Amino acid sequence: MRFLPDSREPKVAIIGFGYVGCCLGVTLADQGLYVTGIDRNPHLVSELNAGRCHISEPGLSEALEKLRGTSRLTFDTEYDAIKDADVVVIAVGTPIGPDRSLITEQLEEVCATLAPRLRRGQLVVLKSTVAPGTTRGLVRPLLEGGGLVQREDFGLVFCPERLSEGNALSELRELPIIVGGCDPESTHSAAEFWKRALNVPVCEYASPEVAEIVKLADNWWIDHNIALANDLARLCDVFRVDVLQVITGANSLPKGTGHVNILLPSVGVGGYCLTKDPWITWNAARERGVRLKTIETGRAVNDAMPAYTHEAISAELARAGWDPKSAKVAILGAAFKNNTGDLRSTPVKPVVDGLLAAGVTVSLFDPLADPAELRSLMGVEASATLEEAVDGAHCLAVLAGHEPFRQLDFAALRECVPSPCLVFDGRAYYSQETIDELRRLGFDYRGIGR
Numbered sequence: 333m334r335f336l337p338d339s340r341e342p343k344v345a346i347i348g349f350g351y352v353g354c355c356l357g358v359t360l361a362d363q364g365l366y367v368t369g370i371d372r373n374p375h376l377v378s379e380l381n382a383g384r385c386h387i388s389e390p391g392l393s394e395a396l397e398k399l400r401g402t403s404r405l406t407f408d409t410e411y412d413a414i415k416d417a418d419v420v421v422i423a424v425g426t427p428i429g430p431d432r433s434l435i436t437e438q439l440e441e442v443c444a445t446l447a448p449r450l451r452r453g454q455l456v457v458l459k460s461t462v463a464p465g466t467t468r469g470l471v472r473p474l475l476e477g478g479g480l481v482q483r484e485d486f487g488l489v490f491c492p493e494r495l496s497e498g499n500a501l502s503e504l505r506e507l508p509i510i511v512g513g514c515d516p517e518s519t520h521s522a523a524e525f526w527k528r529a530l531n532v533p534v535c536e537y538a539s540p541e542v543a544e545i546v547k548l549a550d551n552w553w554i555d556h557n558i559a560l561a562n563d564l565a566r567l568c569d570v571f572r573v574d575v576l577q578v579i580t581g582a583n584s585l586p587k588g589t590g591h592v593n594i595l596l597p598s599v600g601v602g603g604y605c606l607t608k609d610p611w612i613t614w615n616a617a618r619e620r621g622v623r624l625k626t627i628e629t630g631r632a633v634n635d636a637m638p639a640y641t642h643e644a645i646s647a648e649l650a651r652a653g654w655d656p657k658s659a660k661v662a663i664l665g666a667a668f669k670n671n672t673g674d675l676r677s678t679p680v681k682p683v684v685d686g687l688l689a690a691g692v693t694v695s696l697f698d699p700l701a702d703p704a705e706l707r708s709l710m711g712v713e714a715s716a717t718l719e720e721a722v723d724g725a726h727c728l729a730v731l732a733g734h735e736p737f738r739q740l741d742f743a744a745l746r747e748c749v750p751s752p753c754l755v756f757d758g759r760a761y762y763s764q765e766t767i768d769e770l771r772r773l774g775f776d777y778r779g780i781g782r
């Protein structure tokens with residue numbers, strides 16, 4: 333059976349209208365499709381209905397505003413809109429528990445609510461990141477609990493979301509989509525849907541397990557690659573060479589179908605995906621008697637970077653003759669990712685904790701993060717301005733590479749700080765020219781691996 337209408341644009345329902353659901357829904361509606369976003373959070377739905385969007389993603393609020401009142405994008409807390417949809421996308425959260433196993437509670441709740449409402453001919457697309465085997469082994473039987481039979485009555489595919497925060501809206505229109513169906517017709521219908529909806533390349537696979545593992549492999553690679561960069565930075569610190577020079581040189585080597593591609597070191601890895609997806613992978617293997625040691629190592633290396641950072645700051649303060657107990661460190665940038673205000677699992681939190689435990693006075697400034705959220709997460713009142721945060725600081729620690737921090741007027745800041753003052757570069761990757769200028773102004777400079 334074919335799971336896509338021939339004669340008209342498919343109607344879409346997206347269950348779970350958080351970060352991924354909202355970015356995808358807005359993009360599909362902007363492409364001309366009729367989309368309903370369904371979320372169990374009534375506050376979220378009423379905010380969206382009122383034209384407000386709490387998600388900080390460049391261009392998202394503007395795109396929502398453009399679609400407001402057009403009927404191409406509607407929102408609901410109820411699942412009734414499912415009956416009109418041709419394609420039902422599931423994009424709910426899939427966190428991990430204390431034992432690092434996948435928590436499928438949201439997914440199971442969606443399936444239980446969706447199952448009795450499914451109708452013949454619909455295509456269900458799972459986007460939430462899951463452990464291998466979840467689409468076929470958990471989602472399919474739960475949906476079939478409603479009485480319909482997968483393949484005969486409805487289609488089911490896994491299509492991972494691979495966008496990266498900060499570039500979501502452009503990436504959704506460019507990234508190749510991975511499609512792995514529970515049967516050939518589900519795979520073909522989903523591939524055709526994405527080509528028609530977004531006009532992007534589609535990679536078709538004959539099983540959902542391939543697609544599930546593709547997603548996990550991507551984030552495994554990213555986390556592991558960053559761990560390599562972080563270890564390389566620690567090595568470069570020992571030999572007093574610049575890790576960025578080493579990475580540029582190393583990456584010039586052609587290898588495989590591209591080049592060696594070592595990513596950048598930093599204060600640590602945070603956010604919703606890289607801190608959990610490798611563990612979903614690791615746990616799925618562990619349950620089957622296989623130990624994935626590269627995941628353990630990568631996670632351990634990256635999790636150790638905040639401690640490396642605050643210890644390096646304390647050591648530099650002591651070397652400059654400042655007692656950490658009477659020193660002030662201004663943290664510039666608290667988000668886990670450059671140019672976002674996203675504080676989820678930010679590695680800056682353990683840096684702040686470490687500095688406070690060492691008796692350091694900490695001030696915080698992040699122009700993109702919510703001040704109330706900052707205060708409740710960090711236990712430190714956020715400064716309203718850069719100048720307030722920096723005033724009297726013995727160290728300016730740039731821990732998120734937000735654009736404004738790349739263009740700081742260090743000559744002006746020099747007037748507000750004692751001498752010597754350390755600029756600690758956790759993510760800005762200042763050029764050699766800027767570092768020379770900093771030294772000329774009387775600042776000390778230290779970076780991760782620099």
Ligand SMILES: NC(=O)c1ccc[n+]([C@@H]2O[C@H](COP(=O)([O-])OP(=O)(O)OC[C@H]3O[C@@H](n4cnc5c(N)ncnc54)[C@H](O)[C@@H]3O)[C@@H](O)[C@H]2O)c1
Nearest residue numbers: 348350351352371372373424425426438441442460461493
């Ligand atoms: N955030 C990212 O950058 C990103 C990138 C790629 C993939 N992913 C994956 O996509 C999935 C969604 O991530 P997210 O960041 O959008 O999560 P999120 O927490 O922002 O959104 C999930 C939404 O689902 C809703 N929800 C939960 N249970 C529901 C139910 N039974 N019925 C209706 N709505 C329900 C929640 O209220 C919430 O709004 C996760 O599996 C994540 O790993 C996330």
